[in-house]
Amino acid sequence: MDITFENVTYIYQKNSPFEHKALENLSLHIESGSYVAVVGHTGSGKSTLISHLNGLSIPTEGKVKIGKYALSENEKINDMKELRSKVGVVFQYPEHQLFEETVEKDIAFGPENFGVPKNEIKTRIQKIIPAVGLSEDLLERSPFDLSGGQMRRVAIAGVLAVKPDVLVLDEPTAGLDPRGQKEMMDMFYQLHKEQGTTTILVTHSMEDALKYADHVIILNKGTKYMEGKPEDVFVQREALNRVQLDVPEIVQFISEFNERFDTTIPFQNQSMTELAQMIQRTLKGAESP
Amino acid sequence: MNNSLIIGQYVPGTSIVHRLDPRTKITIIFFYVFIVFFANNLPSYGILILFALASTFISRVPIRFIMKGLTPVWFLIIFTFILHLFVTKEGTVIFDFWIFKFYSGGVIQGIAISIRFFLLILVTSLLTLTTTPIEITDAIEDMLRPLNKVKFPVHELALMMSISLRFIPTLMQETDKISRAQASRGVDFRTGPVKERIKAIVPLLVPLFVSAFKRAEELAMAMEARGYQGGHGRSKLRELKIEKIDILVYFVFLAVITVLLLTRTYG
Amino acid sequence: MSTNLIEFKDVSFRYGEDQPWVLKNVSFTIDEDEWVAIIGHNGSGKSTIAKLINGLLFPQEGEILIDGKKVTEDSIWDIRKDVGMVFQNPDNQFVGATVQDDVAFGMENRGISRETMVERIESTLNAVGMKDYLLTEPHRLSGGQKQRVAIASVLAISPKVLILDEATAMLDPNGRKEIMQTVSGLQDRQGLSLITITHDLQEVVQADRVLVMNGGQIWDEAEPRKIFAKKEELREIGLDVPFVAILADALLDAGITIAHEPLNHEELLEDLWTLHSKT
Structure with a gap:
């Protein structure tokens, strides 16, 4: 089942002093499988x-489609x-x-x-x-x-x-x-x-x-x-x-390594063994000017 | 979500009514509830209404919050009014319809009772609107202190109250979480025959109880680890203090009582 | 002079006669000012140690001494003055209606005067970076903030030992960072021993010594660097191995020998740099 969010906004306790926008104009697509x-x-x-994925919440604005089911303010599914x-x-x-x-x-x-x-x-x-x-x-x-x-x-x-x-x-x-x-x-x-x-x-x-x-x-x-x-x-x-998230440790390490050794080892989701070999090659390459 | 939970109906503020010692507020309301039944003519009702409305005004609590507190009792007020219309047979007949006769006494009685009702609700909700639950707990603990002499567990009672208050939002969140989880497992809390809906409560209640017990157990352990061993030998951070303003308010209230007693009709 | 603040002598514990031993013949000591991390998978007995230290549980065999005093039914009130504990669930240890009430709770239990309480509330909340939340109610705080308040509550009674019993297990990464920063800041405080109980190896790097628990017994006891070197063995008893340790191994396979077991990125980079400039 493909899942699609179309401009979904969800507001908790609308029209109360505690009104709170939890989702704002969110659009995304998740492919089946x-x-x-x-x-x-x-x-x-x-x-x-x-909670929008199984209808526990219904979008305040916009539409959520899960396979053949659609959830929005005016199309509630039976x-x-x-x-x-x-x-x-x-x-x-x-x-x-x-x-x-x-x-x-x-x-x-x-x-x-x-x-x-x-x-x-x-x-x-x-x-x-x-x-x-x-x-x-x-x-x-x-x-x-x-x-x-x-x-x-x-x-x-x-x-x-x-x-x-x-x-x-x-x-x-x-x-x-x-x-x-x-x-x-x-x-x-x-x-x-x-x-x-x-x-x-x-x-x-x-x-x-x-x-x-x-x-x-x-x-x-x-x-x-x-x-x-x-x-x-x-x-x-x-x-x-900027949004208070860290990168995975391997990415962090590669960038620290590159900074220190002035190299450009790319991150390509390599395994630890592959990374070790890349480091080894880099160090070797650097030692023979 | 989190921050949307209001405990009790407290409306934060810095007015005189908010700042009064909670014991002052409770004492005054206690006596107010009494003297409401002393009023029996226009001036005596007038002074009571004046006191209640003035307090409300000074508290600066928005009218809509007060009205919200009154919603469930409107029905009661109207019901007692109508009841009096039917049962009181004093004064002159002002309206005659089929087998019913409405007397002027009934109208007056009905209005009077409704006003009393309204004032009681207004004043007590003013207490909860301007006083945090924890302040009320402190005041109760302090005011019940004499009962310590007869081995009444005043401190334990107050601690239980304050912990319960503290855990209300936590358990509300928990209830919400569990009901979502069970709804995702196909439980239908909203539709279907009543019998089915009652059955649907079991998957909600069992986990809620299990979790409440677990929390209680862990909390007890945490309290013990922090050296709790009952009320004996404890000091208190929260201190209730009677200030000048409290004394002033007591005097004003005393004046209200005096005026009331002077103006009411005797005999 | 460093003295034994905590001493376990052949301690065995089980929850009932017909139950298996949770701890069997455990002996160790912890010094004043020392930071000891206790790690092990769930059910290895690590949390039981914490509860034995401040008399929430009592051993069937062996004895436990805190600052020379034996932990018994009679001594626990004194001992709890010296041993502060922060538990796993942030919600289930917040007693007070607001932050300041919670910090006051332990002091109220000990009959500390109001003036002192007000002072200590301010200083301890300051130490954990929560001084702006004096009157905040618990349901408006994040998990990490609640745990910091719990730490402040414990510090307020100036204990000799602070035990964090999986205090970060239920927190998100930001919350974890907050707590670890707070704790390493406290390490500088004089006369405070720290015991952190966790199953996260990342959290033990800064400790002076690590006790590894497995099957109710001490599996190993050494400084973090030496523990990290035993990668295969750690995996076998269900623990994680830090990134740098895995990479150091992979580098070895690729023909680069790292001089000593790295504790963090900086050390590994430093070693690589030394190697690199030597050749």
Whole structure:
């Protein structure tokens, strides 16, 4: 499903003393099957953007198109449920949404609401449990007896069990330890590759955006600040610093290196090994005048 | 979003009414509520109305905020007025319709009761409009202090109140977050039969309770780590002070009471 | 003369008889004025150490001494005067209705006079860069700001040790920076030991010493540079390795030998520069 924002403005508590413009004239396009990272500092409008993707918010002005669904002030869709079954959202700290008596029931909750047949749900759970890194003997346990990391995986399994076409991830690894973070990000990436799930990652981590996304959108003050391929966006250090964002560490290092050695090693999303070789060649080249 | 949450209905300001010691405000309102029932003729009502309107004016709280506070009680005021029209059978008949007879006494009584009602609401909302919840808590703690002697946990009560107030915005945000998450999982809070909608509350309430318990536990630990061990031996940063202006206001109010008692009809 | 401010002697802890040990035979000391980082993956036992230090938990075996005093039920009120703690969740440790009330809370508990409180509120909020928010309510602050207030609240009772128990885990990058800047500013304060508990290796660079926890035991204990050198092992126990350490390894593979394990970009560049000018 292609996603398009056309001049979207969203105002919280319109006509009150607390009126606040969260999005302003935002236009963007997300191609079906792509992996897009949305980056911006806190308060840049990321959360508001997410809530437009499954109709939790309706634009105050402008229009949002998600596949065949259109959301705007005067075209409210009747079947919001259908849209929400197509767009899965993993919110920040998703373990806070668990409530059922058993892990299995909680994972089944979403699919049941969306009318997936019982035995189909069973089959899906069988497949998802190992994919999210849980073991089957947890299914009968209460989700509240699990560790924080396991709870997070249960919540994510609950979103994946709906089999959404679009997966929205809002800081999905916040609070996990480095290993947990990497496992989880790799899992989403694999899903994206294997099933062609359109993935929208909202993150503070430039490193993750660089590693996984094929398109980056930088938000600032509710509007699009920059957009493009990660390797094109992330080299613009000054522009990013202006909106309180850092560049990925590798970009930072390359530019410091270039400054110090008066060289012009480009950033082209190279691996660490490639970078080391480039540095080696540069130093060698410099020593033989 | 964040900054849009108003706790209570406090309207920040620097007027005399805002600056009064909260105990002064509570005391005066307490007695005002009493003396409202003493008024029984035009001048005595007049002085009460004058006092309430003057306070409102001095507080500089925008009229629309006051009207907003009154919205839920308009219905009550009108209802009591009509009730009096029907049940009071004093004075002359001023209107005769089918089996109903409306008496002049009913009209007067109805108006009087409505005015009392209106004044009570106005004055009490003026308290919450010009006093932060934490000031009210401080005042209550201070005014209940004598109850310490009978082992009533005054400090604990005040601390509980102030922590609850502090966590209202947090829990409101949390409720919003969880309901969004569950709506994304296909819960429909807005449409459908009542039975379904009641069922839809479970996925909202369970996580909310779980999180509230977790917060309470963590908060208790943080308080303990910061050396909290009950009210004994504690000092206080917030200090209530009776200033000149408080004494002045007490005198004005005393004058109001005197005028009221002098002008009301006895016997 | 440096003295042991904190001493763990063969400490073991578990939550119940039938539960597995969270800590097993842990011994270490922390000196006055020292900055020690405790790292380890979630569940490695690192946060339990913090709670044992100020008597929120008690060990089943072994003993813990703070400034020579043993941590027991009877001594915890004294010990909590010396040990200040900042926890993970910014919301769940903000007690006061406003910033100044929160900073006052710990002082009120200890019966400190009002005049002193007012003074210390000003000086500690100044130290964490929050003096303009005296009357602000918590829901109007960012996570990083709330954590800075929490640090000020702790400093106000002038503890000997400040423990940050994953205090940055729930913050965004800007919030993290704010806290790390605040903390390294405090390091200069005399007579304050710092314990930062984290799973982020980037945050331990400035520490004097690092304790690496794994499976309830001390896995390693050394200065950051030596810890960083054990890349493979760190990965095995679920920890991250900093960028410069990975690059130094890659450079080695490419035939450039770095003289010593770099802690930051500057050191690595410096080494490369030395190499470069030598040849």
